[in-house]
Amino acid sequence: MDSRRRLVRVGSILSVPILWFVASRFGLLAGLPAPVEVVDTYVAELYRDDFWISTIRSTIRVLASFVIAAVIAIPLGLLIGRYTVFADLTFPALEMLRPIPPIAWIPFTILVLPAAELSIMFITFLGAFFPILLNTIQGARGVEVEYSRAAQSLGADSYQTFRHVIYPSALPAIHAGMIVGMGLAWVNLIAAEMVAGGTGLGFLTWSAYTSGSYPTIIVGIITIGILGAASSMLVRMIGHWQVDWATEQPA
Template identity: 90%
Template sequence: MESRRRLVRLGSILAVPVLWFVASRFGLIAGLPTPVEVADAYVAELYRDDFWISTIRSTIRVLASFVVAAAVAVPLGLLIGRYTIFADLTFPALEMLRPIPPIAWIPFTILVLPAAELSIMFITFLGAFFPILLNTIQGARGVEVEYPRAAQSLGANSYQTFRHVIFPGALPAIHAGMIVGMGLAWVNLIAAEMVAGGTGLGFLTWSAYTSGSYPTIIVGVITIGLLGAISSALVRLLGDWQIGWTEPRPN
């Protein structure tokens, strides 16, 4: 069964370049570079320092913003999820900010923050923050009432109940939010780099578009996709390690 699933997954991956070749070979999509042209451009980019600088810079931005977002969203979500008065004081304002598109924040952050780097990281932070926050809130609220009561009846104080009952009970939802948040962090990062960044994969891709280097655009897109998939897989592995006591999730 597992080998069959792997074959299906491999087939789905191989279908992409096949369809891509057909579309470019027969002109189904005007201006679409062929896989061979993109492969040649990719090899050329691997020898350019700018490509590696952009890749490293984007990766650092995403990881740093994601860590800060998780460090803020998880405790905040736990407090909102368990304490009504705290939720009434904080959640309405956060809920008003959540629907604002990240692009709308870029002019504001450029004006307010002293450096473009901080603007980019703030936009990336927002992409990860709200999915983690909302999932943490739902996870904290989803803990059965009997569990904290049972812990307290055994002598656990409020901190021990929160640490050993509420937090572990919310972990599956928290990690689901982290997986979504990591993907949205990459989305926001690329948008911010295209507008405000002088480096990064978003800026590299946009520069390729303005210069008419269409194969390089695909190189940037593929690199972003690979890094996004790898980072999401790492978050998923972290979650599987931390919540190994739950039922295995389908990969």
């Protein structure tokens, strides 16, 4: 990337705190705390156990729900994508549930599931599950028939064809689904934490609102943003590492 583009990008990032500073300095948005105030509050939060417990709780919830979603959605998606019988058996039911916004499940799951923790995890799971499932199905269906044929003519049985051809060839699509899924997992987690209460960054941000602590609300937002970006990056890195063959350029 040339230096001019880099400069423009840095400018883009800097514009956010600058606009924020201007808005708070001239009172454009009533109640918006000044950046300095938020930095002070952030430093203070870093010394509080509650902040760290919330951060760690939220991170664990997202990662655990995401991993469970991937572990179920990827094999399920591959099977649905490759076997018509399996698709007919499961896909219509899943398609019926998919349009329901995960947040709509919150009251029901709080009532039905034995712990609020499970309810939050389930909502988070749903956010990651469907994007990963749909992308995996698409990836598995998109495998060109010649690759399976080539594998069979080299002596691969149907399991080996699945393992060495269908799965790797669907991987780029699976990773695209995982990136979207990770984003939606955070969205759903925060919403669920705000409603279900207890712990977590969603709850921390919401309780800052109810106690009128404006700077803490911004601290919550920034922390959620940083963790969201970091986890997307993690998924991207895993993706690049696993499908490095797709990025190699011709010699």
